[in-house]
Amino acid sequence: MRRRTGCALKGQQDVRGVDSIAQGLVLMEVETDFIRLARTCARSMPATGHEALIRNLKRIAPGLSFQRVLTRGDWYRVGGVVSEQGRRVADNLVEWIERESAGDIHTLLNKCAETPYFATRLNGQTHYLVAVTGDRACDFVQLEVEEVQEVLDRALIEPETYPDDLEELIDPVHYTRMPFEPVASCRYLLRRVTPLASYLKNLTANLDTRVPVERFLEDWDRSSAGEPGRFCKHWILSLHEYTDGYGEPVMQAQPVSTFSGELDELDPDASLYGADLANLIHDFDRAAGYPMAWYFHMLVCKKVSPRVAEAIHNDLTGAYDYLPARDFKVLRDWVATPYGV
Structure with missing residues (x-):
């Protein structure tokens, strides 16, 4: 399984280079409503199916007719931190470790000595949704929507294998994985919105x-x-x-x-x-x-x-x-x- 890095919300919103006014208006809609697109994805539930997500996107971007054309899976991303009782301690493991350790792993180890914490992971797959905006091959908008499931991953500190540094604590190579147990419901995250004609123009500029x-x-x-x-x-x-x-x-x-x-x-x-x-x-x-x-x-x-x-x-x-x-x-x-x- 591949580890996926990077933020969950990212987009190329530059729409320069669009040839027609009609296409420009459609792509301006993507640029203006990027946050609304992200919120719509977050509020849509995978349990209701991808068609429900597409209908919700259509409501806020009526000029674009999205269809799902590909799903790529088998990746994970570091999740957050929960207590032994299942209470949410932090949504972002990396930020929490950096904050609590102040750059010194021994400081964090001392803090965790009396209180067991558990790291979570986000198991995910990426859905590619596309909407045609013109006649050329490059004339389309591509949405990358992640479907993620947060699950218990491991004890943050294993007494038998103390980490040597913060990087090993964040993403160890060898550790005891916990039995599958969801921490939160499956959800959608909008990772990237890309008007491809614009992206390719910038790529070759x-x-x-x-x-x-x-x-x-x-x-x-x-x-x-x-x-x-x-x-x-x-x-x-x-x-x-x-x-x-x-x-x-x-x-x-x-x-x-x-x-x-x-x-x-x-x-x-x-x-x-x-x-x-x-x-x-x-x-x-x-x-x-x-x-x-x-x-x-x-x-x-x-x-x-x-x-x-x-x-x-x-x-x-x-x-x-x-x-x-x-x-x-x-x-x-x-x-x-x-x-x-």
Whole structure:
């Protein structure tokens, strides 16, 4: 299980670069109502289902029609502190430890010597909700809504294994996990709201060359996959921000497929060509749900070998013709200057 760090409420609210007035008004709605969106998520109960959450979001952002396209789970975040009787001591373990210890672990150990405390953890999954705002692949708003369950995790201080420092106390590698016991009901937390067109414009603002994800989206728009509103049904963008070694902020966007089933691996040998190769990629596209799926999966993951693209290109520059002209142009450009995301 992965530990997830960072705050539970974060958003990119810059809406510069939106091409039309109508889109601008919709995205201003997101910017203005960010806090209301967060409160709506917090007040919606997972027990009532995701459709109830979407209806609640629609009430405060009527210009956006959200749909859930992907759920990613198996992560946790450090929770809070409770007493032996189950009384809430602190919502945030890290802040409580820093405050009570004043930077000295021995100070905290002395305080906890007579009073047992227990750390909680937030087990979570992230739901990706999207709303189309225009015709391009990048024209959508992406909501990342966490569904978290706070549970008892461990005794804060285990007599047999005293921590060496505050970091080990906050998130120890080895400890005795307590039996599953909820501390609070499941709840939603809004982690991030991102108008993708704006985010990508900011990501590439100071760069001299196209980043791979930018070309990925351009290829989508150029290909037969590029039906308006289709991209965000099949892909979300996993967003990451950090500060590099020079103190400069770095933004990254990685496409992640929303497909929940199993797709066949495509790695043909040299003997596969013509009608057999055409049937192979068309079957892959049908399974994925859109044309040119084989190409975009090749760019992102290892399901499709680059040898597929090379074999198709050899076919189409010879006697065969089984891709639309626009798709062949995308493929030809990739063969000339290959890339991956």
